[in-house]
Amino acid sequence: MKDFQKKNVNSKFTVVRLSISGEKFEIFVDPDHALRFKRGETHEYEKAIAFDEIYADAKKGVRISNEKLKKHLKTNNNQEALRIILEKGELLLNTQQRKQKIEEKRKQIITIISGNYVDPKTKIPHPAQRIEQALIEARVSIDPIKNTDEQIKGIIEELRKVIPMKSEISKLKITIPAQYAPQSIGILRKFGTVESEEWNNDGSLSSVILVSPGSKIMLIDKLNSLTKGNIIANSIE
Incomplete structure (x- = not known):
């Protein structure tokens, strides 16, 4: 069991609060692990729990009664109650934690x-x-709790009011000389989505790959470095 320790609680951990019928159920959690659990990135809720205690007021150390746990959370199992509060409750980041996550x-x-x-x-x-700078000019608000993927679409819409932006995936056909072909496979798959691969009679490798604009630059640089510039790369419309 993890015991309550007042020292460093406010700076190291944060609180998850679940309110039911006017009653508050609060627990101390590690903010990083709690975020990962609430986003569905892990099912290991135990890593998020700082102390195996449930409070009516966590900051004051006032514990909730077993009667209220049974009445509102429908369980006498402390671990199950902790999981329910973590899953359904609100993560309350302090100012420093919030700034860091943003x-x-x-x-x-x-x-x-x-x-x-x-x-x-x-x-x-x-x-x-x-x-x-565009994020500042567009006054984009970033949620420290939500997944980046959940926010990116709305943020792109706001940024387009400030700077022109276009999503552009390139399709390239890249041919690698035989002596570099085996080493190139990992690079190709790291920076894009390989649609097809063909080993030519001379041992060279021809790949058709889908790649984003930023990854395209890095991919070509890496392949040129590997092959000393001996690649053939053509865009496919």
Whole structure:
């Protein structure tokens, strides 16, 4: 059993609160593991639980009665009650935790946009700094709790009011000389979706690959580095 310890509780952990019929059920959790559980990224709720205690007021250390647990959560099992509160309750991040999670999300969003969207005029991805500035100009609100995938569509719509953006997936046919072909397979699959592979009579490898704008640049750079520039890459319309 994990015991309640007042020291460092406010800075290290946060609270999940479930309100039922005017009663509050609160538990201390590790914010990172709690987020992963609530997003469905893991089913290991135990890693999120900081202390095996359930409170009416977690910050004051006031425990909830067993009678109220039975009445409102329909269980006498403490572990089951902890899981229910974590699953259905609201994660209450403190100011520092909230800022940290928003910054992490911001970086993820910038990476996704720069890797998958281009300026329609130049066909080149916007620099990360320009996307970051556009987020500020468009006054985009980033939710620290929601998955990035859940937010990205709405954020793209807001950013398009500030900067031109187009999603553009390229289809390339890339031919790798025989001596570099085996090593190239991992690179191709890392940076794109391989639609087909064909081993030619001379031992070279021809692959048709779907790749995002940002990944396209990195893919060509990696292959040129591997083959000393001896690749053939053509766009397929």
